[in-house]
Amino acid sequence: MKRSKYRLPLSQRIYLIAILKGMGITARHFFTNLLRPGRMPNVGYPEKRRNYSPRFRGLQILTVKPNGEIRCTACMLCATACPADCIHITAAEHPNPEVEKFPKEFNIDMLRCVFCGMCEEACPVDAIRMGTRYELANFERNQFIYTKDDLMRAGNYTQSRVTRP
Numbered sequence: 118m119k120r121s122k123y124r125l126p127l128s129q130r131i132y133l134i135a136i137l138k139g140m141g142i143t144a145r146h147f148f149t150n151l152l153r154p155g156r157m158p159n160v161g162y163p164e165k166r167r168n169y170s171p172r173f174r175g176l177q178i179l180t181v182k183p184n185g186e187i188r189c190t191a192c193m194l195c196a197t198a199c200p201a202d203c204i205h206i207t208a209a210e211h212p213n214p215e216v217e218k219f220p221k222e223f224n225i226d227m228l229r230c231v232f233c234g235m236c237e238e239a240c241p242v243d244a245i246r247m248g249t250r251y252e253l254a255n256f257e258r259n260q261f262i263y264t265k266d267d268l269m270r271a272g273n274y275t276q277s278r279v280t281r282p
């Protein structure tokens with residue numbers, strides 16, 4: 118097979134133009150940011166935190182009734198709708214005969230959660246909502262299992278008053 122006689126010029130063979138272009142872009146951004154720091158798109162985390170949209174889907178919150186009781190009726194709809202199978206509920210009979218059931222245990226495995234919001238959509242009594250907490254890093258796998266108490270602590274939600282953490 119005959120070899121092509123075409124050869125790249127030296128500047129292209131040593132990627133000189135690409136390197137110079139890259140350095141030019143870096144220098145442009147460096148001096149722009151130096152002279153106009155207010156226009157930098159980064160946030161000085163963790164000293165400063167970005168305000169996310171209220172529609173942001175972070176750690177779930179279990180809402181409470183005005184009397185402070187958990188709103189969840191352990192109907193399992195959220196667990197059934199969850200595509201990641203990360204909600205585990207143990208239902209129990211409520212001492213109040215007017216309330217049928219409540220969740221004795223309500224755990225969410227945040228290592229499996231994909232933050233799709235299906236649990237929030239499926240709940241018929243507005244007992245679970247996607248909160249705005251996003252700092253969920255941890256060291257042990259079992260620390261990613263959020264219990265009922267953790268999820269109730271995650272926000273102060275009643276039907277009439279919404280306070281996002």
Ligand code: SF4
Pocket residue numbers: 198199200201202203204225229230231232233234235236237
């Ligand atoms: S956000 Fe999606 S994946 Fe996470 S618990 Fe809810 S339904 Fe499951």
Ligand code: SF4
Pocket residue numbers: 188189190191192193194195196206239240241242243244245
């Ligand atoms: S959070 Fe809502 S959907 Fe899930 S078990 Fe409780 S009441 Fe049912």
